[in-house]
Amino acid sequence: MAKTDMERGVWKAPAGLDAAIQGIKGLQFNMNDAQNGFLNPKAVNALRYFDPAGPVVWGARTLRGEDAISDDFKYVPVRRLANYLELSLQRGTKWAVFEPNDEQLWSALRISIGSFLKGLKSQGGILDYQVICNETTTTPDDQLQGIVNVWIRYKPVYPAEFVVLQFQIEGVQLSS
Template identity: 55%
Template sequence: MTDAQNGVLNPLGLNCLRTFPVTGHVVWGARTLAGADQLASEWKYLPVRRLALYLEESLYRGTQWVVFEPNDEPLWSQIRLNVGAFMQGLFRQGAFQGRSPREAYFVRCDRETTTQNDINAGVVNILVGFAPLKPAEFVVIRVQQMAGQVEV
């Protein structure tokens, strides 16, 4: 495919097969199936989706301990601390854009994210937002854990 042909197909979310003199045959593009410009999906690009999947799974596994704790402010504070430390480590490794952690990510777990109905149902809601390096969109992940469900 030529640059012109690729330029028509790429906005439609198609990764084209290209041939280059030095590298040979390559898949030229990093779009997901939701990568068409008209769809305006936050999952438009493979690197963003892969990072989000990594974060989602890591946060889910890393917060499973909350199911053994009372669902209240001390728990939410501990969650913010633990998840914040994880995100800070990734920020220091250069995983996010932004000059400061405040510009790169946020972690929310409090009375606004977890309502009284959630508490009664044993649900803890954690919102984590991050700014991937490219493209420059902010992505939000929601993780839920069922807390306080253990009876002795």
């Protein structure tokens, strides 16, 4: 995971041919696509062997990733991105703790968080985002209690678990 994080970001699934498992040469059992296809909808990420990569994780599901379950955090990179955003934004907004809780602060938070999310979008980590911090999210009662509420909506990038190809072959002769 650490290698994938460093090279591609937390939003990339730590799986596939570019995420070979280091330190082992092979697997005792090498499953085929049909066997893997049976496990994947049940949220089991298989270990597979592919030349020349070697042993790899061939799946990116969380324990909440069964096909029968509808869940925002079905995929490992989507869950890891949410964790990364939460931690990064908590750390990156500590400066706001002792600021006056008013429109000027709300604007500064929108700009600061928006800048961070814009950077993630430009790196391919998210598809889109929205930052809301105003009198709708933070009521006068919230202000009296020293609370600022920031709502962040973002659209994560989901793994391309299934890629559908359609193609034509032209010039095929009809047999008579």
